[in-house]
Amino acid sequence: MLKSRIIPCLDVNEGRVVKGVKFQNLRDAGDPVELSFHYQDQGADELVLLDVTATRQERIAMLETIERVRQRLSIPLTVGGGIGSIEDAGRLLNAGADKVSINSAAVRNPDLIAAMSARFGAQCTVVAIDAKKQGEIFQVLTRSGTTAEAIDAVAWAARAESLGAGEILLTSFDRDGTRSGYDLPMLSAVTDACSLPVIASGGADSVAHMVEAFQHGAHAVLAASIFHDANMTVGEVKQQLTDAGIQVRNEW
Amino acid sequence: MIQIINTGVANIRSLQAAFDRLGCTWNLTVSPEDIATASHVVLPGVGAFAAAAEAIDQLGLRTAIIDRINHRESATLCICLGMQLLCESSEESQSAKGLGIIPMAITRFGDGVKIPQLGWNEVRPLDNGPYDAGEAYFANSYRLETAPDGWGAAETDYGGTFISSIWRGRTLACQFHPELSGTWGESVLTQWIEGITC
Numbered sequence: 465m466l467k468s469r470i471i472p473c474l475d476v477n478e479g480r481v482v483k484g485v486k487f488q489n490l491r492d493a494g495d496p497v498e499l500s501f502h503y504q505d506q507g508a509d510e511l512v513l514l515d516v517t518a519t520r521q522e523r524i525a526m527l528e529t530i531e532r533v534r535q536r537l538s539i540p541l542t543v544g545g546g547i548g549s550i551e552d553a554g555r556l557l558n559a560g561a562d563k564v565s566i567n568s569a570a571v572r573n574p575d576l577i578a579a580m581s582a583r584f585g586a587q588c589t590v591v592a593i594d595a596k597k598q599g600e601i602f603q604v605l606t607r608s609g610t611t612a613e614a615i616d617a618v619a620w621a622a623r624a625e626s627l628g629a630g631e632i633l634l635t636s637f638d639r640d641g642t643r644s645g646y647d648l649p650m651l652s653a654v655t656d657a658c659s660l661p662v663i664a665s666g667g668a669d670s671v672a673h674m675v676e677a678f679q680h681g682a683h684a685v686l687a688a689s690i691f692h693d694a695n696m697t698v699g700e701v702k703q704q705l706t707d708a709g710i711q712v713r714n715e716w
Numbered sequence: 717m718i719q720i721i722n723t724g725v726a727n728i729r730s731l732q733a734a735f736d737r738l739g740c741t742w743n744l745t746v747s748p749e750d751i752a753t754a755s756h757v758v759l760p761g762v763g764a765f766a767a768a769a770e771a772i773d774q775l776g777l778r779t780a781i782i783d784r785i786n787h788r789e790s791a792t793l794c795i796c797l798g799m800q801l802l803c804e805s806s807e808e809s810q811s812a813k814g815l816g817i818i819p820m821a822i823t824r825f826g827d828g829v830k831i832p833q834l835g836w837n838e839v840r841p842l843d844n845g846p847y848d849a850g851e852a853y854f855a856n857s858y859r860l861e862t863a864p865d866g867w868g869a870a871e872t873d874y875g876g877t878f879i880s881s882i883w884r885g886r887t888l889a890c891q892f893h894p895e896l897s898g899t900w901g902e903s904v905l906t907q908w909i910e911g912i913t914c
Contacts (some may be wrong), residue, residue: 465873467836467851504898509836535733540853540896560729562855562896585763587832587855588727630832630855661834683835713836713851715898 467713468705469509469684470674470698471542471663472691474499475516479525482516483688497532503691504539506698507716511537512565512633512686515545527559534560544592544633550579557584565590565633568606571613571620574627581628589631591624593617595650596637602650609637617650621658632662633686639667643689646677655681671696671704678710718742718909719754721781723771728760731795734895734905748780756909757784761797765822765858766809768797778815785817788885793908799882799889800858808858818864818882824857829875832857839880839892843868846883846907850900852892854880859891886911 475483480494492498500511513533515526523546530543543556544565553564564584570577570591580589594609595602595617602617621632634654636647646664655662661683668674668687677685690696699716706712718735720728722744735742742758743750751757759781761768772778784790785802800806803814806822814822825831832855839852845868852872859878863869872880872891881890888908894901 465837466833469835534729535736538734538737538896538898538902540855540893541730557727558729560733562727562730582764584727586857587834631834659830661830661832683830715851715900 465711466683467509468678468682468710469663470507470701470705470712471510471512471684471686472503472508472698473512473514473665473686473688475514475688476526476529477516478522479529483692496529497536500533500541501536503698504537507702507713508539508698509713510540510542510684512542512544513561515543517546527555530556530559530561542590542633544590550576550583553580553584557588561588563588563590563631565592567592567594568611570624571604571606571615574623577624577627577629581630586628586630589629590633591621591629591631592633592635593620593624593654594635594637597647597650602647602653605637618653618657621654621660621662625658625660629660632658632660634662634664635686636666640665641689642667643669645669645673646680646682646685648676648680651677651680651682671701671708674701674705675708675710678705717754718756718758719745719750720758720760721751721777722746723761723768723775730893731758731760731895734902738902738905738909740909746775746777748777751777751780751784754790756791756793759792759794759798759801761795761799761801763797764809765797765800765806765814766812768801769809769812769814772801772815782815782817785815785887788887791886791908791911792888793905794887794889795895796856796891796893799891800860802882802889803860806858818860818867820860820862820864822858823861825859825878826875833859833874836897837872837874837880837892839870839872841868841870841881845870845881846888847904850897850904852880852890852894852897852901852904854892856891 664682665686
């Protein structure tokens with residue numbers, strides 16, 4: 465049986481992890497290589513590096529960061545943030561990413577999903593969807609949540625699947641940073657409408673939140689602050705998930 | 717020296733990094749001579765069955781790979797699509813011609829499971845094999861349904877069982893990615909490198 469995955473997420477800017485990481489036992493808590501290895505050591509099943517840089521110069525630095533992380537990592541690595549073309553995706557894969565996540569560019573140009581899937585395979589084509597509740601639907605947001613699109617997230621997930629995506633990374637804009645748990649109605653709506661694996665993101669503050677997400681169809685959970693603040697190690701989370709009857713990879 | 721066949725359609729950075737961590741030297745090759753003479757050869761594979769099969773033919777590597785694997789005593793590792801290519805054909809691309817070393821066809825996972833299978837799953841050797849049971853990272857939509865005659869095999873559950881790895885002589889084929897399967901995956905690579913004959 466496939467295991468439920470725990471995926472720490474690191475925001476990287478100019479080769480450094482940003483968004484307050486509070487580890488005591490690391491020499492340099494801002495180094496993405498050291499932090500990635502640290503999470504792998506704790507039993508992370510996969511890692512997501514999110515490029516939050518704005519300039520072209522910094523994007524080149526991101527490629528070096530990915531190369532350095534890849535050298536140390538023996539688990540899958542997904543890279544997202546600012547990918548606009550199939551050439552961008554190819555550069556990230558060449559640097560050592562196993563999967564590439566596309567967001568705004570896929571909304572602007574859905575054919576990019578099909579092109580990436582045909583060239584690199586569905587298994588490395590992740591479509592990231594940011595959405596918030598708007599009346600009766602979940603509205604897609606792009607450009608880091610600043611632009612509301614006239615698109616329903618549930619329909620968009622189904623379309624991404626038909627275009628050749630291999631995985632959906634679903635982030636609730638309403639819940640992100642609130643620590644009030646994942647948006648379960650949105651998660652259920654998307655997992656019902658599309659047969660791809662879905663990674664739930666946004667709002668996790670406890671193992672109970674993760675259990676809820678898995679019970680609502682998530683194949684994986686993404687979490688940042690719960691790990692960065694050193695509230696819990698990945699291993700402690702996996703132990704508690706196991707106690708709650710969720711099957712996780714038996715390494716931590 | 718490990719020779720990695722570079723069909724140009726697979727993402728092999730993770731594999732190179734894994735060999736680096738294990739202290740092994742590697743080289744990318746498209747030379748039939750390397751494939752015939754190297755102590756260790758890897759046939760990696762990510763992407764489409766047809767594209768990889770075409771690349772093998774365009775590079776003129778088909779005979780060299782088949783001869784090497786049929787010789788049995790040469791250490792050869794086939795990963796993911798590389799394992800599927802050992803078969804005659806795949807439901808993924810009906811007209812494409814696999815290496816045909818195994819007279820079987822690759823099929824798509826059935827209804828009732830998420831496709832692709834993406835994530836960690838248990839690998840259980842059915843016969844005495846080159847590694848112990850463990851958990852491996854998979855990223856596949858197609859699979860071998862039953863074990864081929866004359867090969868040892870491991871199985872995995874995903875909407876019923878499928879064959880997640882096979883071995884014969886010093887050839888090891890894995891549907892999973894040992895290079896992305898943590899410390900267990902590294903132990904699988906080490907066993908293959910060090911040459912356990914099955």
